[in-house]
Amino acid sequence: MSDVIIAGLGQTPVGEHWELSLRSLAVKAMLAAIKDSGGLRPQALFVGNMLAPALSRQAHLGALLADFGGLHPGDEQDRVHRAGIEAETVEAGGASGAAALRQGYMAVASGLVDVALVVGVEKFTDVVGPEVEAALATATDGDFEAIQGVTPTAQAAMLARRYMHEFKVPTDGLAGFPLTAHANGAGNRHAMFHKAISLEAYHKAEPVSDPLNMFDVAPNADGAAALLLTRAELLPKELQHPRVRIAASASASDTLGLHNRLDPLWFAAAQVSVEQALRKAGIQREQVDLFEYHDVFSIFAALSLEAAGFAPAGQGWKLAADGAIGLTGQIPCATLGGSKARGNPGGATGVYQAVEAALQLQGRAGPNQIAQARVAMIQSLGGPASTAITHILERQGN
Amino acid sequence: MSDVIIAGLGQTPVGEHWELSLRSLAVKAMLAAIKDSGGLRPQALFVGNMLAPALSRQAHLGALLADFGGLHPGDEQDRVHRAGIEAETVEAGGASGAAALRQGYMAVASGLVDVALVVGVEKFTDVVGPEVEAALATATDGDFEAIQGVTPTAQAAMLARRYMHEFKVPTDGLAGFPLTAHANGAGNRHAMFHKAISLEAYHKAEPVSDPLNMFDVAPNADGAAALLLTRAELLPKELQHPRVRIAASASASDTLGLHNRLDPLWFAAAQVSVEQALRKAGIQREQVDLFEYHDVFSIFAALSLEAAGFAPAGQGWKLAADGAIGLTGQIPCATLGGSKARGNPGGATGVYQAVEAALQLQGRAGPNQIAQARVAMIQSLGGPASTAITHILERQGN
Numbered sequence: 001m002s003d004v005i006i007a008g009l010g011q012t013p014v015g016e017h018w019e020l021s022l023r024s025l026a027v028k029a030m031l032a033a034i035k036d037s038g039g040l041r042p043q044a045l046f047v048g049n050m051l052a053p054a055l056s057r058q059a060h061l062g063a064l065l066a067d068f069g070g071l072h073p074g075d076e077q078d079r080v081h082r083a084g085i086e087a088e089t090v091e092a093g094g095a096s097g098a099a100a101l102r103q104g105y106m107a108v109a110s111g112l113v114d115v116a117l118v119v120g121v122e123k124f125t126d127v128v129g130p131e132v133e134a135a136l137a138t139a140t141d142g143d144f145e146a147i148q149g150v151t152p153t154a155q156a157a158m159l160a161r162r163y164m165h166e167f168k169v170p171t172d173g174l175a176g177f178p179l180t181a182h183a184n185g186a187g188n189r190h191a192m193f194h195k196a197i198s199l200e201a202y203h204k205a206e207p208v209s210d211p212l213n214m215f216d217v218a219p220n221a222d223g224a225a226a227l228l229l230t231r232a233e234l235l236p237k238e239l240q241h242p243r244v245r246i247a248a249s250a251s252a253s254d255t256l257g258l259h260n261r262l263d264p265l266w267f268a269a270a271q272v273s274v275e276q277a278l279r280k281a282g283i284q285r286e287q288v289d290l291f292e293y294h295d296v297f298s299i300f301a302a303l304s305l306e307a308a309g310f311a312p313a314g315q316g317w318k319l320a321a322d323g324a325i326g327l328t329g330q331i332p333c334a335t336l337g338g339s340k341a342r343g344n345p346g347g348a349t350g351v352y353q354a355v356e357a358a359l360q361l362q363g364r365a366g367p368n369q370i371a372q373a374r375v376a377m378i379q380s381l382g383g384p385a386s387t388a389i390t391h392i393l394e395r396q397g398n
Numbered sequence: 399m400s401d402v403i404i405a406g407l408g409q410t411p412v413g414e415h416w417e418l419s420l421r422s423l424a425v426k427a428m429l430a431a432i433k434d435s436g437g438l439r440p441q442a443l444f445v446g447n448m449l450a451p452a453l454s455r456q457a458h459l460g461a462l463l464a465d466f467g468g469l470h471p472g473d474e475q476d477r478v479h480r481a482g483i484e485a486e487t488v489e490a491g492g493a494s495g496a497a498a499l500r501q502g503y504m505a506v507a508s509g510l511v512d513v514a515l516v517v518g519v520e521k522f523t524d525v526v527g528p529e530v531e532a533a534l535a536t537a538t539d540g541d542f543e544a545i546q547g548v549t550p551t552a553q554a555a556m557l558a559r560r561y562m563h564e565f566k567v568p569t570d571g572l573a574g575f576p577l578t579a580h581a582n583g584a585g586n587r588h589a590m591f592h593k594a595i596s597l598e599a600y601h602k603a604e605p606v607s608d609p610l611n612m613f614d615v616a617p618n619a620d621g622a623a624a625l626l627l628t629r630a631e632l633l634p635k636e637l638q639h640p641r642v643r644i645a646a647s648a649s650a651s652d653t654l655g656l657h658n659r660l661d662p663l664w665f666a667a668a669q670v671s672v673e674q675a676l677r678k679a680g681i682q683r684e685q686v687d688l689f690e691y692h693d694v695f696s697i698f699a700a701l702s703l704e705a706a707g708f709a710p711a712g713q714g715w716k717l718a719a720d721g722a723i724g725l726t727g728q729i730p731c732a733t734l735g736g737s738k739a740r741g742n743p744g745g746a747t748g749v750y751q752a753v754e755a756a757l758q759l760q761g762r763a764g765p766n767q768i769a770q771a772r773v774a775m776i777q778s779l780g781g782p783a784s785t786a787i788t789h790i791l792e793r794q795g796n
Contacts, residue, residue, distance in 0.1 A: 021541065044649075053451040057544065059536040060491040063651040063784035067658065072651075083652040083666035087785065088497045089489040093458040099486045103501060110508030112647075138457040143419065146455065249510075251442075253461040253470075254481040260465065268481035386461035387485065 003245045004108045005235060006393070007115075008037025008228035009355045014192045014343030016125050017222040022056050023068045025224045026121035030069045033117065033226035038236060040228055042071060042117035044086040044107055048100030049121055050093060050347030054135035056126050062087030065119065086113070091347065093139035093382025094296060096120065098251075098350025098389035101227065105249045105391075108229045115234070120351030121224040132220060136346075139383055141257035153217060155258055155384060156297035157209035163265055163299055164211065167314030171211060175202045176320025177298040178215035178341075181334045184327065185341025187367035188356075192221050192343030215340070216298040223345030225352040241362040247283060247375075247394040250276035256386045265314075267385035270307035274379065277390040285309050288392075289373040290360055291331055292353040294381040295338040304379055305333070307388075332370050335360055350380035354391060361395040401643045402506045403633055404791070405513075406435025406626035407753045412590045412741030414523050415620040420454050421466045423622045424519035428467045431515060431624035436634060438626055440469060440515035442484040442505055446498030447519055448491060448745030452533035454524050460485030463517065484511070489745065491537035491780025492694060494518065496649075496748025496787035499625065503647045503789075506627045513632070518749030519622040530618060534744075537781055539655035551615060553656055553782060554695035555607035561663055561697055562609065565712030569609060573600045574718025575696040576613035576739075579732045582725065583739025585765035586754075590619050590741030613738070614696040621743030623750040639760040645681060645773075645792040648674035654784045663712075665783035668705035672777065675788040683707050686790075687771040688758055689729050690751040692779040693736040702777055703731070705786075730768050733758055748778035752789060759793040 010032025012025055020028075026047070034040065045066045053059045066072065066087040073084045092099040097120030107113035124132060133153075137146035140155070163169060178197065185191040197215065205213040232245070254269035255261055261268075278285060291310065295301035302316035310331050311319050319325050325333040336342060336356040339349060357376035359365045378391045408430025410423055418426075424445070432438065443464050451457045464470065464485040471482045490497040495518030505511035522530060531551075535544035538553070561567060576595065583589040595613065603611040630643070652667035653659055659666075676683060689708065693699035700714035708729050709717050717723050723731035734740060734754040737747060755774035757763045776789045 023541070045651075050457065051451075053449075053536050054455075054457070056540065057452075057532070057536050058540040059448065059452070059489060060538070060654055060780055060784065062490050063780065064539060064654040066651045067653045067655075084650050084670050086649040087490070087651040088501075088649070090501075091457060091487040091489060092460050092485070103486070103488075103504075106501075106504050106508055106510055109510065110504055112504055112507065134455070138451050138455050140458070141462060142454065142456040143421070251484040251486070252482050253443075253464045253485040255465045256458055256462040257465075272482050382458055382461065386458060 003232040004105050004229050005232050006227055006244045006358050007040055007230045007235060008033040009358055010036055011190050011225040011352060011355050012223055013190045014221045014223035014345050018125055022052060022058060022121060022123040023064060025123060025222060026065050026119050027069045029224035029226040030117060030119050033228045037228045038240060040115050040230060042115045042228060044113040044116045045071060046100040046104045046116060046118045047089040048097035048347050048351055049089055050091060050096045050139060051122060051135045054138055056123055061089045092387040094346060095350055095380040095382035095387040095389045096347030098380030098391065101350055101354055101391060102249045102251055102389055104229050105246050108231055115228065115230045117226060117228050118351060119224060119226040120348030122346035122348045123222050124220045125222055144257050153209045156299055157212045159264060159384065160211050160299040166265060169317055172203060173317045173321065174216055174298040174302060175199055177295055177301045178202060180320060180325050181295060181338040181340035184335055184368055185337030188336040188342060191337040191341050192219060193341045212297065218296045218339035218344035221343035221345055223343060223348050223352065225348055225355045227351060227354055241364065243396040244358050244361045244393050245396055246391060248277040248281035248392040250280060251389040253387050254385055256383060258384050265303065267303045267307035267388065269388035270304055270379060270385045273388045273390040274308045277392050281392040283375060283392060287375050288377045290335050290370050290376045291333050292357050292376065292378045293333055294379055295334055295340055296344050300381060308379060327368060327370060335368055335370060336365065350389065353378045353380060357393050361393055401630040402503050402627050403630055404625055404642045404756045405438055405628045405633060406431040407756055408434055409588050409623040409750060409753050410621055411588045412619045412621035412743050416523055420450055420456060420519060420521040421462060423521060423620060424463050424517050425467045427622035427624040428515060428517050431626045435626045436638060438513050438628060440513045440626060442511040442514045443469060444498040444502045444514060444516045445487040446495035446745050446749055447487055448489060448494045448537060449520060449533045452536055454521055459487045490785040492744060493748055493778040493780035493785040493787045494745030496778030499748055499752055499789065500647045500649055500787055502627050503644050506629055513626065513628045515624060515626050516749060517622060517624040518746030520744035520746045521620050522618045523620055542655050551607045554697055555610045557662060557782065558609050558697040564663060567715055570601060571715045571719065572614060572696040572700060573597055575693055575699045576600060578718060578723050579693060579736040579738035582733055582766055583735030586734040586740060589735040589739050590617060591739045610695065616694045616737035616742035619741035619743055621741060621746050621750065623746055623753045625749060625752055639762065641794040642756050642759045642791050643794055644789060646675040646679035646790040648678060649787040651785050652783055654781060656782050663701065665701045665705035665786065667786035668702055668777060668783045671786045671788040672706045675790050679790040681773060681790060685773050686775045688733050688768050688774045689731050690755050690774065690776045691731055692777055693732055693738055694742050698779060706777060725766060725768060733766055733768060734763065748787065751776045751778060755791050759791055
């Protein structure tokens with residue numbers, strides 16, 4: 001199989017896009033990625049989305065976005081006018097964007113598709129209030145969890161409480177995660193929040209679901225991000241930016257219901273997918289220059305670091321408390337703000353993570369640039385690591 | 399790329415499964431496919447589903463079904479207990495099952511996955527009445543069609559009316575499609591209806607959306623079907639059934655909104671995907687022994703036959719009227735009842751079609767067996783061919 005290269009990338013700012021529809025949001029990112037590639041034309045579109053059927057009453061996003069993105073071959077005189085491009089939606093809860101990236105990677109790596117466009121999109125602001133939480137709960141085990149009123153936030157709170165009890169973590173032990181995220185969001189113009197927060201602000205924050213406060217829970221927000229993938233041999237000779245390849249893609253799942261796990265504090269699927277990805281890429285964990293974890297809840301960031309092998313069980317929070325995940329730390333994380341400060345665009349998150357990691361490896365991360373970054377690991381989670389998808393990106397050449 | 403072989407298949411009867419949940423239904427088909435393969439263990443699960451987020455408030459089916467299907471490596475002493483298998487959902491409206499099959503095909507063909515399980519599942523009977531039609535309408539262009547009250551059935555009725563006008567088709571010109579489907583359903587124990595119908599019954603049937611009557615519209619019903627895919631070199635030497643390979647897989651899309659087409663009576667995406675599939679398989683149209691079209695509406699069957707090149711534009715209905723699509727006709731279609739008599743399990747349909755085509759090629763189609771069938775073409779549509787996915791299956795050896 002040939003190398004799969006990220007030939008272009010695009011993203012909208014994350015936020016409350018009241019003025020943009022789901023389709024407009026997605027198309028903005030898609031066109032930006034095509035432009036960034038120098039105009040490569042995709043033959044396939046893979047859409048990562050989690051909630052459009054529930055929140056926007058819109059499924060079948062593949063055909064919708066291929067059309068509105070103007071991706072069809074355009075001879076209007078011909079019988080086959082405006083038809084042609086392959087288009088499908090891939091869903092795996094909060095890991096939907098990463099799942100779409102993985103399908104795009106498989107399509108291109110296999111040689112079945114030459115150029116694939118991957119777009120992650122989520123639109124929360126078409127509805128308000130409890131409908132959003134109900135939609136998010138469709139990604140949990142409906143018959144055993146949602147039906148009892150257990151929302152994803154409540155689940156995360158229970159995990160955090162247990163984590164604090166089990167490993168003797170102080171009540172503000174997770175604060176390092178949002179502090180790092182908000183410090184990094186300041187340097188990302190696509191982020192929802194651009195202001196660093198203090199530990200004092202964390203202490204004063206309103207509780208959301210005890211012990212999680214407002215800063216432990218990423219804000220649901222609208223956004224779309226896109227990646228254009230192709231094989232190395234199909235690239236134009238002159239690339240505008242340094243070449244980044246997808247060195248590995250690995251996906252694993254665990255029980256959807258958190259109550260079905262022997263050890264809820266161990267993200268087993270995350271461990272499996274990280275180990276598979278490292279093996280496939282032929283890369284040692286120590287070579288990873290930055291780690292884009294899935295910090296939709298601060299407790300998830302801690303458990304992700306542990307499952308990925310960057311910290312022993314129960315010690316992930318210390319990496320945040322000690323500054324090891326900062327931009328100049330031992331293992332920089334959430335380098336452009338993560339879900340907490342960039343904002344959490346649901347099923348688009350995995351593509352945002354990949355866009356941000358690629359920007360780092362291409363030296364385009366602006367004030368947040370990690371010096372000499374060559375290898376990035378991205379981990380996307382659906383639910384409490386019910387789905388865990390890991391990608392490793394690597395910069396080629398100089 | 400190596401040949402991708404259908405190593406096992408399974409299906410539940412199609413019908414109103416009030417006693418079975420979405421997950422139970424899917425797991426039945428999954429376990430049947432694994433058993434049929436002689437017990438091959440999949441490393442990846444691709445779920446085709448269209449409506450679970452809307453009808454069952456359940457997304458994230460990949461992780462759910464991997465767990466409930468018992469697909470995880472099972473060492474409960476280990477930290478990685480019950481985690482491991484890759485699992486994602488693929489959605490493309492009514493073509494969701496075929497889209498999942500295509501992803502499974504890509505995963506196995508590329509060498510990234512050795513054994514993939516594909517399951518299509520749909521559960522309609524958790525809700526009743528207008529909620530179902532509203533859910534189905536999420537697969538149309540919500541902002542321009544559903545919001546005006548245009549349902550998929552109303553769209554199909556408009557297409558049928560225009561077809562009759564444009565090509566001077568008698569008002570009962572489409573009757574041959576349901577007559578053939580119901581004649582064939584009689585021989586399929588998994589079908590919802592087992593009784594042939596007469597032209598007289600067709601004439602007397604209640605209108606649904608003029609000019610379509612009850613027999614022009616396939617009944618929404620619960621069902622799940624599954625296929626186990628692997629590469630030729632990984633198969634056990636002794637196979638229980640003749641070997642069937644996926645000779646080609648091709649997917650194309652068209653505008654989601656029917657009103658955006660220059661010629662609504664031409665299923666351009668279907669044409670594109672059929673031509674790509676024939677080219678990829680190196681097979682001539684004349685070699686196709688049976689065609690499983692997407693007859694969720696009788697007018698779709700006519701337009702599918704035309705787009706696939708089995709009849710000129712406006713003449714597809716004659717193949718049904720003349721008996722050419724019957725079991726011993728020139729191009730047998732809906733050989734085990736099609737969506738009309740087997741029942742229409744929404745996003746599971748594409749997998750049912752593939753299971754039925756494989757049964758034909760393996761000589762396991764019972765009273766409906768097509769003599770010496772070696773090549774089958776399957777076409778799955780999402781919306782009015784907004785998505786069109788074509789697979790070609792071929793029997794190998796004797």
